[in-house]
Amino acid sequence: DLIDRYGLPYYAVRFGLILPLIGFAKVFGPILGYMAFVYAMYLLAGIPLYLLFRKHFSVRAAVFGYTILISSAWFARAVLWTHPDATAVPYLMAALSLMLLEPRHRRLANFAIGVLLALAVHSNFFALAIGGLSGLAYLAYFKNNIWFRLRHDFPWVIAGFAFVFVAGGV
Numbered sequence: 001d002l003i004d005r006y007g008l009p010y011y012a013v014r015f016g017l018i019l020p021l022i023g024f025a026k027v028f029g030p031i032l033g034y035m036a037f038v039y040a041m042y043l044l045a046g047i048p049l050y051l052l053f054r055k056h057f058s059v060r061a062a063v064f065g066y067t068i069l070i071s072s073a074w075f076a077r078a079v080l081w082t083h084p085d086a087t088a089v090p091y092l093m094a095a096l097s098l099m100l101l102e103p104r105h106r107r108l109a110n111f112a113i114g115v116l117l118a119l120a121v122h123s124n125f126f127a128l129a130i131g132g133l134s135g136l137a138y139l140a141y142f143k144n145n146i147w148f149r150l151r152h153d154f155p156w157v158i159a160g161f162a163f164v165f166v167a168g169g170v
Contacts, residue, residue: 015168016123017087041079042070045090048097055101088127091120096134100141110153114160122168 024040025033046066053062069075078089095116103109117134120127142149 014122016091016119016121017083020087038079041087041090045075045079045093045097046070048094048101052097052101085124088120088123088130091116091123092127092130092134095120095131096137099134099138106153107156110156111160111163114157114162115164116160117157118161118164122164 020040021034021037024037027033028036046069049069050062050066053065075089078086080086095113098109098113098116101109117127117131120131138149139146
């Protein structure tokens with residue numbers, strides 16, 4: 001009904017929400033698909049956040065952080081909202097957490113970060129500014145070896161970002 005209301009051109013670039021939600025609806029049906037999609041968004045934002053807190057603090061801190069996330073009215077409002085802007089929040093949280101997590105498979109992780117950032121931008125264009133602020137966190141966190149990181153990580157992030165843009169264009 002939103003496509004009927006706003007028209008297809010408005011949603012042509014909003015596939016950060018639309019394509020995954022259509023996929024979930026086709027697999028599980030409209031109601032269970034929506035519920036599974038919301039659950040997936042909670043997991044998408046929560047698991048990297050949990051792993052980040054567990055790595056840098058403790059298991060108790062990780063459980064506490066995840067509990068705050070899933071009980072947050074702000075996050076629930078963002079995820080349960082059926083407007084395409086909604087998914088920008090979990091995509092950005094997952095990208096930032098994954099970036100600071102420093103997983104072993106850095107190329108794959110950086111590609112995934114680029115994909116998540118692009119999906120956030122394709123949910124809400126202004127997520128690009130927030131993603132840029134994440135770049136400041138990246139610069140501050142990796143200030144000791146920033147040139148090495150930029151040479152080795154940034155091309156993979158750009159590749160993931162470009163992959164979503166090309167796939168969306170197709």
